[in-house]
Amino acid sequence: MRRFACVLGIALFASATAQAQFRLDLNRLLDTARSAQHATGDIDEKQEIEIGREFGAILLGAAPLVANEAMQRYVQSVGRWVASQTERPDLPWQFGVLDAPQLNAFATPGGFIFVTRGLLERMRSEAELAGVLAHEIAHVLQKHHLKAIQAIAQQKTAAGLLSLVGRDRTAGMRDMLVGIASEMYLRGLDRGDELEADRLGVIIAARAGYDPYGLPAILQMLQAINPGDSSVAFMFKTHPAPTDRLDAMEKQGAMLDAYAGQPQVAERFASQTQP
Amino acid sequence: MNRTAVAIAVMLASCLAGAEPATVLRPTELKKEPASDAPTLAPLAEKSKVEVLERKGGWTRVKTESGAEGWMKMLLLRYAGPGASPKSDSGVTQALDTARGGTSSAAATTGVRGLDPDMLANARPNPAELKKMEGFAVTRESAAGFAASANLQPQKIAYPKGAP
Numbered sequence: 001m002r003r004f005a006c007v008l009g010i011a012l013f014a015s016a017t018a019q020a021q022f023r024l025d026l027n028r029l030l031d032t033a034r035s036a037q038h039a040t041g042d043i044d045e046k047q048e049i050e051i052g053r054e055f056g057a058i059l060l061g062a063a064p065l066v067a068n069e070a071m072q073r074y075v076q077s078v079g080r081w082v083a084s085q086t087e088r089p090d091l092p093w094q095f096g097v098l099d100a101p102q103l104n105a106f107a108t109p110g111g112f113i114f115v116t117r118g119l120l121e122r123m124r125s126e127a128e129l130a131g132v133l134a135h136e137i138a139h140v141l142q143k144h145h146l147k148a149i150q151a152i153a154q155q156k157t158a159a160g161l162l163s164l165v166g167r168d169r170t171a172g173m174r175d176m177l178v179g180i181a182s183e184m185y186l187r188g189l190d191r192g193d194e195l196e197a198d199r200l201g202v203i204i205a206a207r208a209g210y211d212p213y214g215l216p217a218i219l220q221m222l223q224a225i226n227p228g229d230s231s232v233a234f235m236f237k238t239h240p241a242p243t244d245r246l247d248a249m250e251k252q253g254a255m256l257d258a259y260a261g262q263p264q265v266a267e268r269f270a271s272q273t274q275p
Numbered sequence: 276m277n278r279t280a281v282a283i284a285v286m287l288a289s290c291l292a293g294a295e296p297a298t299v300l301r302p303t304e305l306k307k308e309p310a311s312d313a314p315t316l317a318p319l320a321e322k323s324k325v326e327v328l329e330r331k332g333g334w335t336r337v338k339t340e341s342g343a344e345g346w347m348k349m350l351l352l353r354y355a356g357p358g359a360s361p362k363s364d365s366g367v368t369q370a371l372d373t374a375r376g377g378t379s380s381a382a383a384t385t386g387v388r389g390l391d392p393d394m395l396a397n398a399r400p401n402p403a404e405l406k407k408m409e410g411f412a413v414t415r416e417s418a419a420g421f422a423a424s425a426n427l428q429p430q431k432i433a434y435p436k437g438a439p
Contacts, residue, residue, distance in 0.1 A: 057405045062398035063390040065408060072411045080418035085429055089415065096408045100390035112408075116390060126425070182395050203434055209427030213333050216350060224295065224354030234392055243353060250350050252435065253333065257311075259432075260332025265425045 043146060045110075049092060051149070052110025056094070058181045059106055059114055063098040066117050071097060074272035078126055079113060079133045085207035086141055095133060103222065104235040106185065107136035109145045118231055120273060122221055126265035130208055131215030135201035142200070144193040148184050188238025195240060195248050202252060206259040213260055219245050295327045297337070297352045305345035309334030316345040327352065 043051070065072060079095030091111035098106075103119040113136045115129070123129050139145060188194075198215065206212035223242035225232050239245075249256070299319045306313040309331045317339065319325070325337035328344070335349040413421070422429075 053405060054400065056408070057400035057402045058398050059395075060404035060408070061401040062394045064401065064404050069411065072408070073413065076411050076413045077418050077421040080413050080415060081422040081427070084415050084418060092412075094408055094412055096411070098390060102390050104390060112405075178398075178400065182398060185395050186392055199435055203432050207430050207432050209422065209429055211332055213330070213349060216333075217330060220349070220352065220354065224297075230391075234390070237392075246350055246353075253348075253350065255432070255435075257333050259430065260334075262428075263426060265427070268425055 043109075045091075048143070048146065049110035051146075052108040052112045054177060055108035055145075055181045055184075056112035056114075058178055059098065059108070059112075059185070060096075063100040063116070066097045066099045068097075068275065071120075071273055075115065075120075075129065075133075078129055079137075082130050082134050082204060082208045082210075083111065083137050086137060086204055088141055091140070093137075101231065102234060103225075103232050105132050105136050107139045107145065109140065109143065109149070111137075111140050113137065113140070119218075123218065123269065123273075124266060125211075125214065126269040127205065127210040127212075127214035127263070128218050129214070129269060130210045131201060131205045131212070132218055134204035134208070135197045135215055137204060138197040138200035139189065139193065142193065142196060144189050144197070145184065147193070148187070148189055149180055152180050152183050152187075186238075191240050195245065198245055198249060199252065202249065202256060206255070206262065209262055211260055211262045211264045212256050214264070216246060216249055216256070219249075294338075295354060297325055297327050297354050299323045299325060299347070300351045300353050303347055303351050305337070305339065305343060305347055306334075307345055309336070309346040313346070317341075317343055319347060325352070 075097055076095045080093055083089065083091070083093040088111070093111040093113070095113045095115075097120055098114050098116045100116040101118045102116055103122060105113070105115045105119060107113045113133060115132055115136075119132065120129070123132075198219075201215050202212040205214055219242045222232065222235075223246065227233070227236045227241070299321060302321050303319050305316045305319050307316055308314075319339070323339065325339050325347070328336040328338060330336075330349060331346075333349050334346045335352055336344065336346050337352075338344045
């Protein structure tokens with residue numbers, strides 16, 4: 001853990017110097033890298049957010065935003081409202097629609113959340129969008145990504161540091177951070193963490209005043225798609241099967257039913273997500 | 276409106292609702308209304324086939340093979356699913372292959388390569404796009420106004436036991 005924090009601290013520092021656009025606090029990051037040798041190695045919230053911005057930039061490097069400002073602002077509004085109902089209401093939450101035909105959604109540490117255009121196009125209401133965003137928000141609340149990153153970083157550290165010998169360190173460290181991010185998204189999160197994000201997600205959506213069956217409805221839509229289809233193959237590879245996720249949700253039936261009469265907000269969704 | 280027009284409207288409505296075949300996961304009941312205490316119209320056997328008409332909260336309106344229409348628990352429905360009647364591919368991959376090969380002008384002009392494992396493995400950070408996203412951000416206060424305009428009422432609900 002300590003070694004991880006140290007490596008990550010150095011990597012963040014290196015990437016910060018490589019990309020001035022990120023306007024990171026260089027002195028503080030340098031302190032982090034130094035102090036990691038003495039401290040517990042835990043990642044504080046500021047570091048978590050910085051990792052999130054780096055990872056968000058990488059996801060946006062794989063697929064840019066859909067060029068539709070009204071749609072982007074709409075998704076930001078739904079997400080910000082839902083995130084405000086959680087235990088971390090004041091993170092710098094960001095929500096974006098990635099221009100990709102596949103069906104998927106992603107989050108980074110610190111509250112950067114993405115849904116693909118392909119998934120948005122299959123939704124029928126704001127409650128369904130809120131349900132998907134709430135699932136991703138739950139990953140951020142529970143710091144599931146940090147857990148996954150730590151596991152990968154621990155494996156990569158030795159090899160990564162060796163590869164830096166005789167190389168440009170800044171570029172090397174940045175490559176390592178990019179490598180950790182893409183490996184994490186390719187592997188996916190822990191299966192238990194995905195089910196936990198479902199459990200918390202339906203509650204967060206209900207807290208925000210939506211019909212909490214939005215997320216189950218999306219899972220049922222996904223369940224109807226052939227898992228070998230190219231639009232869902234990547235998402236299915238990194239998540240439990242939708243039918244298992246629906247089975248797990250049945251245990252929450254009573255809670256879900258208590259709030260099932262809340263609005264789905266289908267009309268606003270339809271008008272705001274027009275291409 | 277004459278009878279034919281009504282019939283057409285009903286047909287259209289069920290098309291729009293996206294009538295889809297599904298299977299009943301476990302024995303349950305077909306209800307007259309979307310509520311547990313509504314009168315039961317018929318028992319639904321495990322693995323019986325239904326057509327899905329619409330969803331309301333945790334209830335889905337279905338049509339059984341014998342033609343009865345009513346409501347059943349949404350979570351007890353499963354669609355075709357793994358292995359059953361493989362549908363044709365959505366064509367996402369084919370479109371991408373064509374775009375890469377440059378043989379289809381329609382696919383090539385959209386320029387969207389999508390978010391597959393290949394793209395992710397080779398992605399380089401795009402900080403300009405992140406900045407654009409942050410420019411679209413809304414404040415907590417304006418999000419609250421946005422919610423109120425759709426009549427969304429915040430609720431206090433605890434997480435299930437074992438969760439934070």
